[in-house]
Amino acid sequence: MQEKQIRDAIEQVKSGDMPRRAFIEAMVGVGLTAPMASMMLMHAGVAQAQPSPVYKPTKKGGGGALKVLWWQGATLLQPHFANGTKDQEGSRIFYEPLAVWDNDGNLVPILAAEIPTRENGGVAADGKSVTWKLKRNVTWHDGKPFTADDCVFTWEYAKDPATAAVTIAVFKDVVVTKVDNYTVKVAFQKPTPFWATAFVAAEGMIIPKHVFAPYIGGKSRDAPGNLKPVGTGPYKFVDFKPGDLVSGVAYDKYHMPNRPFFDSIEMKGGGDAASAARAVLQTGEYEYAWNLQVEDEVLKRMEDGGKGRAHIIPSGDIEFIQLNLTDPWNEVEGERASIKSKHFAFTDPAVREAMALLADRQSIQQFIYGRTGIATPNFLNNPAKYRSNNLKMEFNVDKANAILDGAGWKKGADGIREKGGKKMKFVFQTSVNGIRQKEQAVIKGACQKAGIDLELKSVTASVFFSSDVANPDTYGKFWCDMQMYTTTQTQPDPERFMNQYVTEEISSKANKWQGRNIARWRSDEYDRTFKMAEGELDPVKRAALFIKLNDLVCKDNAIIPLISRPRVRGAGNKLVTTLSGWDLDFSQLQNWYREA
């Protein structure tokens, strides 16, 4: 989508000719995330859509117990130490941020009185600060009032390196100041188009100053509040058994009217995804289950039980293949896959193009993922406003053969192509996971037809996804020719997501393989474009830049996107949830209810 078209669309929304939602959908269609589209509208002065009033109950309580199943149980309840979403979700029952993202990518106020915009003076014209007005009459579960001091404290707590908070990235580069008791200002070092990070969504949960003040920095582990959360959320803490159970009761002074509907909540952990699906969809023992990574066929069979169904929520997560551009088998200056080395085959663009043609995404979607995966040629798929329309996916063995022939890779006596004495034999690794091994087999089959021999390798997930420097099989080291996994897009804004192909992020020995550019792909144009996108205040131009970034990396075939993976949740037939692919499942827990 061209800049002009987007501007016209915004004008239409402004004049009321086009519904907001249609705009956002259109933008998502061209590859932007919904929140980004929403921020485009906000920037252009179009008021934030009011969240549609889906909440029906007319009084607090009366809903009985809400029983939810997380097959990975929460292990701690301090949101700033959270080890994965399971812990964030567990914390989110009790703690709240200022605002959350809904599924269209709109900001929904929770502890904020209103969402800052250019119009209401919340967002500074120079893009260097944002001012949040806080809701009044909000109390912590112990009765103390919630004020701007708590926000400032949360910032001080999380940004302190000695605290070792996992949210440090969100808070370390901003400056939070108290304007008055109910107003805080978040200032940025440079113009920041995507300002909704601090105090927003999963990483923005605010903790009470009066509980945590003595435990900042090095003493952070000793805080009793780590195990007994005191928050502002809809439920008050009752009990916590790490890995097994989190329970709470409705907070009678909760700040939103008629909420929560349920009198208590029980979040049970443990087991596996398939049996969690069974407990919700088939037997109805539990009302909600998180992350049902189960083959669609199995899900469908369980849904036949009639007790519940799967909710499929779009997200930015992507299953993709990386082709190693460096030589993983020989050391250069004591380092395997050194950036100074070259892969014998994948540095040839023709080979990369052929590999992309051999990835049968449609079949993978159709026969493996079903409703739970969408074949895609794009790395950046959601929110839709950032989705590129410029790329096509194609599965064509003949064309791949022709390209390889043309590039001088000739078939040998054994049917394997070779050039300069090097045979096209690649090691293709991924994590141990039934679905992934099937995908590997599909790709291997196609490659065989094109005279490419793939040796399939699968590594236990706990090793593959670890940062263990001593282990050669981690995905971060990528000491292999090809690898496949899913990378998650945790924010509706793609800046952090697209940052993984800039040169300075290249994973190497020097950064202990912590760099996020694991494909070790280099493009000056990409680096330049990313710099521009990072500082571009105009959301429309910014979106166009992100689409260009996606096209750059995908067209070069250094990576082969396969499947855009929506999030799959299970819920009882009568449970009404408010789920968002851009935030935690519990982001709007206060609005959950059960239909009579």
Add this chain to the structure above:
Amino acid sequence: MGSYLLRRLLIALPSLLGISVVLFTILALAPGDPFGELATNPNVPAEVAQMLRKKFGLDDPIWQRYFRWLWAMLQGDWGFSFISRVDVDKLIWQRVPVTLAVIGASQVLALCIALPVGIYSAMRPYSLFDRIASALAFVGFSLPTFFTGLLLILLFSIKLDWLPFVFRSDIAATGWQWWWEHIKQAIMPVMVLGLFQGASWTRYVRSAMLDVVRLDHVTTARSKGLSEWDIMMKHVVRNALIPVVTLVFLQMPAIFGGAIVTEQIFRIPGIGSLLIDAILRNDTPVIMGVTFVFSCLVILFNLIADLLYGWLDPRISYR
């Protein structure tokens, strides 16, 4: 007997020390690290994981970490979980009651099946009862618990909808209701474990009995005209129980391990599932804590078995 007990306990100390050294070394050499999950989260800067490693002393040499752990352990400090940052002893204590209840009940069930069935089978070998019992026992211990567990879930939870298959440690009810809910959710796991164990023990009791029945003192007793009941109870069963006691008590710690699978299937928040989680997350202090408890159990049950020998067979003295 007192000095014997003391001696045995003193011998146990170096064994435990040896076990802990081996465990610690293996864990240190095993791949993966507790903050791996952080590393895959693009929102968490790499420095945080590195900072945490440093803060929790993961970057120190193995021997330093071991002595630090040992020193703390000697002072009664079991350390804290890297993942949940909760003290290890607290985590273990949260899980022990459930494990004891479920495994205890299943062992009692197993004994209740194995003793009478085994004894009766041996009294009438190759009778119809014996044949049926033997056949069932073979079926019982050749089916793995994860299979029978799923089978029971399919039957009782999904088909019949009688029993829940998710075990909950918090039951809101009180009084009888509380007991009833607990019993209801424990039925399937206890059956799975109890029947499995009972099946193999039945075979064992039967063969131990048959060994003793042929001995001279039984023939003598019989020729003295004692009632069949007295012969069995006083002269056969008591003697036959010696090997059975060995088996039951020495297997006890292994059962805690064997229950891990069952705990996973039914989501029982027991010590076994704690160990599995800790292993998956490379949470060294918890793994050390739980395995240490297991090794203590092995040594403890060995001791109990030895003491019971003396009681069952006066010829064995505590020396």
